[in-house]
Amino acid sequence: MDTLTSILDGISALLKAGELMPDFSSPRGIFCAIAWVATLLALGLFIISLFADADTDADVGSDADVGNGDTGFFSVRAVIGFLLGFGWGGFVSIQSSPGILQAVLVGIGVGAVMFVTVAALMKFIYGLKTDGTLKHETLVGLTGTVYVTVPPHGEPGGQVQIAHPNQLLTIAAVQEGDTPLPAQTRVEVVKATSYLVTVRPL
Numbered sequence: 078m079d080t081l082t083s084i085l086d087g088i089s090a091l092l093k094a095g096e097l098m099p100d101f102s103s104p105r106g107i108f109c110a111i112a113w114v115a116t117l118l119a120l121g122l123f124i125i126s127l128f129a130d131a132d133t134d135a136d137v138g139s140d141a142d143v144g145n146g147d148t149g150f151f152s153v154r155a156v157i158g159f160l161l162g163f164g165w166g167g168f169v170s171i172q173s174s175p176g177i178l179q180a181v182l183v184g185i186g187v188g189a190v191m192f193v194t195v196a197a198l199m200k201f202i203y204g205l206k207t208d209g210t211l212k213h214e215t216l217v218g219l220t221g222t223v224y225v226t227v228p229p230h231g232e233p234g235g236q237v238q239i240a241h242p243n244q245l246l247t248i249a250a251v252q253e254g255d256t257p258l259p260a261q262t263r264v265e266v267v268k269a270t271s272y273l274v275t276v277r278p279l
Contacts, residue, residue: 104177105168108184112164118157155196162191216241216248216269220279227251227258227276237264237276249273 166187171180219239227235227250235258237250249272252258258278268275 104180105171108164108168108171108180110164111160112168115157115160115164119154119161122154122157152196152199154199155192158195159188159192161188163188213269213271213274216246216266216274218266220263220265221246221276223250223258223260223262223264223276226260227262227264229255229257237266237274239266239274250276252276252278254278 163184167180167184170183171177174180216239219241221237221239223235224238224247225234225236227237229252231251231253233249233251235250235252236247239246239248250264251273252264252275254277258264258276263279264276265279266274267277
């Protein structure tokens with residue numbers, strides 16, 4: 078506990094020394110508070126996006142979707158970008174000149190530039206991404222490997238792994254043959270629905 082207190086005191090002293098301590102008793106402190114809140118939000122959003130993009134494999138019977146809906150002009154990232162620009166732009170301005178109106182105008186200008194830049198960048202990035210929505214008809218003709226033994230005569234219980242262009246799929250499988258297909262058997266998909274593929278051995 079003492080160590081944590083010492084760390085917090087050290088951070089507080091550092092912020093005070095650099096005049097970066099947010100408060101609501103002065104225009105400078107308000108700009109600083111807005112800047113730090115926006116910075117923390119941006120950092121948190123970045124960390125969340127890392128975890129959200131970490132899992133690229135599709136589960137059995139589910140469709141993959143690489144988009145996260147944050148592509149609109151008034152997206153969360155763009156708004157945070159505006160707050161970053163407004164906070165830090167206004168803070169730097171009021172540090173060099175005490176005029177509040179000037180600081181507000183500078184903050185709005187920098188925030189607008191950040192807003193448009195982030196919005197355009199996110200639109201460009203998501204425009205480059207391919208549509209990851211799995212269309213089951215694209216599985217027909219692909220080859221894969223038996224993951225869980227596929228019983229004969231269309232009986233359920235089997236699973237296969239298929240290297241789809243967008244992800245590695247593990248999906249339920251059946252077959253019309255007379256003998257079970259054990260694990261590691263190479264197979265080809267001859268029929269596919271949203272939740273099930275029919276395979277034959279190669």
